[in-house]
Amino acid sequence: MNAADEAIVRATQAGLPLVAEPWGAVAQAAGLTQAQLFARLDTMLADGRIRRIGAVPNHYALGYIANAMSVWDVADDAVDELGAQVGALAFVTHCYRRPRRLPEWRYNLFAMVHGRSRANAEAHLAQIRALLAPALRASDVLYSTRILKKTGLRLA
Amino acid sequence: MDELERAIVNRLQGGFPLSERPFADAARELGIDEATLIAKLKAMLEAGTLTRFGPMYDAERLGGAFTLCAMSVPAADFERVAALVNAHPEVAHNYERAHRYNMWFVIAAASRAQIAPLVAAIETETGYPVLNLPREQEYFIELRLVA
Numbered sequence: 144m145n146a147a148d149e150a151i152v153r154a155t156q157a158g159l160p161l162v163a164e165p166w167g168a169v170a171q172a173a174g175l176t177q178a179q180l181f182a183r184l185d186t187m188l189a190d191g192r193i194r195r196i197g198a199v200p201n202h203y204a205l206g207y208i209a210n211a212m213s214v215w216d217v218a219d220d221a222v223d224e225l226g227a228q229v230g231a232l233a234f235v236t237h238c239y240r241r242p243r244r245l246p247e248w249r250y251n252l253f254a255m256v257h258g259r260s261r262a263n264a265e266a267h268l269a270q271i272r273a274l275l276a277p278a279l280r281a282s283d284v285l286y287s288t289r290i291l292k293k294t295g296l297r298l299a
Numbered sequence: 300m301d302e303l304e305r306a307i308v309n310r311l312q313g314g315f316p317l318s319e320r321p322f323a324d325a326a327r328e329l330g331i332d333e334a335t336l337i338a339k340l341k342a343m344l345e346a347g348t349l350t351r352f353g354p355m356y357d358a359e360r361l362g363g364a365f366t367l368c369a370m371s372v373p374a375a376d377f378e379r380v381a382a383l384v385n386a387h388p389e390v391a392h393n394y395e396r397a398h399r400y401n402m403w404f405v406i407a408a409a410s411r412a413q414i415a416p417l418v419a420a421i422e423t424e425t426g427y428p429v430l431n432l433p434r435e436q437e438y439f440i441e442l443r444l445v446a
Contacts, residue, residue, distance in 0.1 A: 144362050152356060158344075159353040161337050163320055181317045184354070192360045195313030198340070199355060204300065204348040205308065212396065212403070223436065230438030238438040241367065244430050248369070248400075285400070291393035292385040292404070293350045 147175060147183055148192075157294075201290070207257040209264035210287045213271060214250035216243075221278035222252055228274055229254050234267045249281060261286075303331065304343060358391075364411040366433040368418065369400040370425070377401070380425045389417055400430065 144152075150173035159165040170180040187193040202210050217225055222240055229252070230238035237255040254271060258264030268284060275282075300308075306329055316324040322340075323333040331339075343349045358365050372380045377395075384390055384404055393404035408414055418429050 152361065155353050156356065157353075158351045159315075161322075161341050161344075161352070163322060163333060163337070165321065166317065167319070177319070184317055187354075190360070191357055194355045194357055196315040196317075196354045197311040197313045197352070198308060198343075198349050199351040200308050200312070201347055201350050204346075226436065226438040239434040240436040240438070241432040241434055244432070248430055248432070253367075283398070285396040285398040285403070287394045287396050287403075289395040291381045291395055291402070292390060293392045 144192075147173065147179065148187065150174060151180065151183055151187075201293075202257055203290070206259050209258035209261045211256045211258065211264045211268065212285045212287070213254045213256055213268055214283050214285065215252040215254070215271075215275055215279060216249045216281040217252045217275055218278040218280065219251070225275050225278060226252055229271055232267075232270065232274075234258075235271070250283065300348060303329070303339060304348060307336070307339060307343070308348075358407040362409075364408050364414055364433075366406050366414050366418075366431055368404050368406060368421075369430040369432065370402040370427050371400050372402050372425075372427055380427065383424045384421060387417065387421070389413070 151169065154169045154172040160168045162168060166177055166180060170177045173180065175183070184193065184196070188196070202208075226238060226240055229235055234256055235254050236257055237253070239253045240251055241253055243249055243251050252275075256264055256267045256271075258267060264286075272279065272282065310329060311325060315321055318324050320333065322336050326333045326336040329336065340349070340352055344352060370380065370384075380402065381393065381395075384402065385393055387406075389406050389408045391405045391407040393402065395401060396403055406414060406417060408417060414431070414433075418431050422429050
């Protein structure tokens, strides 16, 4: 990441200023012209360093009260193929393979599911369970009960 | 949430214009004026309907390092531990979950080398072990919620 990109990240990571010309303010803070700023932002959007620009909603405020982190112990030789299928389900917002930490933690596949009710989330989880069944050894579900912190990325 | 807030969430989770007056441009699409949109966004941030407004970065693609951590904290000690964990600027999100592992947080650091010392510091400060679960493979990511 070059110095201009880093300056842009620092100037925007807490959010855009809510003023009529927010990009002008960001450009000034980053020591760039607005045209240079837009060129860098276009590049970062194109290469995925910026996922998108806009509003980041609070799940709870949108009525997604059942936010389930489902965790699955899937046979190592099947987890990549099945993980890709789970990740492709419309109601799965994040899907990752993570290391087991035996004996405390046996689950290697994580899938986040957001539902408007517990029943809605459970129906989604049943669909994942059916998909993983041939290679599934155990599973668990962790519902979030409170956001303790949510700030997004901060460069230290 | 009122109709305008719903429209803002559904139309502005991405694609905020790169232009001289982006709020004016986005407001026009929503059929309102610039000042109304800015005031509404401020109110939604203050009320917690939105957690942020701006670019959403992928920490790993920026060259940073990410990990998911879990802790099992007794209820009586939970608030103290949450405050200690949240005090680290590298802790980007922290959720309470109904499970034996009841605290789950994401660390976003500038480099992989910073993660282990930070995890160790949190263990020392809080007195509880931390499960460090970095992602090894990402299968898909799309987080756009319909209001």
